[in-house]
Amino acid sequence: MAGPGWAAVWTLIASVVAAVAGTSSALIVKRRTDRLRAQLDFVNAQLRYFYGPLLALAEASQRSWKVFKSQHTPEAARHFWDPAYPPSSEARAAWLHWVTTVLIPTNDRMIKVITERADLLIEPGMPQCLTDIYVHLLTIKAVLVSWNVESDSFPEVPYYPRQNLLDYLEDSFSILKREQVRLLKAITGTNEYPLTQNTSRVELISDRLEASRNRSASSA
Numbered sequence: 001m002a003g004p005g006w007a008a009v010w011t012l013i014a015s016v017v018a019a020v021a022g023t024s025s026a027l028i029v030k031r032r033t034d035r036l037r038a039q040l041d042f043v044n045a046q047l048r049y050f051y052g053p054l055l056a057l058a059e060a061s062q063r064s065w066k067v068f069k070s071q072h073t074p075e076a077a078r079h080f081w082d083p084a085y086p087p088s089s090e091a092r093a094a095w096l097h098w099v100t101t102v103l104i105p106t107n108d109r110m111i112k113v114i115t116e117r118a119d120l121l122i123e124p125g126m127p128q129c130l131t132d133i134y135v136h137l138l139t140i141k142a143v144l145v146s147w148n149v150e151s152d153s154f155p156e157v158p159y160y161p162r163q164n165l166l167d168y169l170e171d172s173f174s175i176l177k178r179e180q181v182r183l184l185k186a187i188t189g190t191n192e193y194p195l196t197q198n199t200s201r202v203e204l205i206s207d208r209l210e211a212s213r214n215r216s217a218s219s220a
Contacts, residue, residue: 033187036183036186036187037187039183040180040183040184040187042120043176043179043180043183044180045120046120046122046176047173047176047177047180049113049117049120050113050117050120050121051120051169051172051173051176052173053109053113054110054113054114054169055166055169055170055173057106057109057110057113058110058162058165058166058169059166060106061102061103061106061107061162062162062166064098064102065098065103065162068094068095068098071094072087072091072094072095073087073091080095081154081157083154086154089149089150092149093149096144096149099140099144100144103140104137104140104141107133107136107137108137110133111133111134111137114130114133122172122175122176127168128161128164129161129164129165129168130165130168132159132160132161132164132165133161133165135158136158136159136160136161139158140157140158143155143156143157143158
């Protein structure tokens, strides 16, 4: 039978073990939290410096183009450069102005983001729709050098990955927003974080406007 002295020893050992266990548990929790915060910092950087700016620029360009087409394209035309309904000289001049003041500067800004912050890409490689922006910008600049707005010829406008680009950026932004919410929940240890109200997919402003116009037309 252990005497009073051994009881004190065992009590001390138990206290030390409990303290070591508590310290180890706290250290594990801290390391996990630090890892989650590092992941959150990277996700925040992806949203703030790459996918957020690119989505905003692509959406602004898309909306601007829709407004331009609605103002300068005949209703019967399939697209702005439809040979069956060629644009007027005023429309051609307006197109050239739009390209040089909206499209090219916007693409320049997008390329700057892609070039300087490619380390924030979700994928291990460069998506095709992003490299297409480079091709489009270089090609359209070359086309405009030799094209005369007063001539009857149509400029050989290169393919612009408008919809593919918007789909890619929208999907990537939504993925990152969901990951941001997951990490915030894990760090705070609660499901009541305000950002949980985000939807699983970001709806483009132009999509909402088009849906609103369709509802108005159907109710008229």
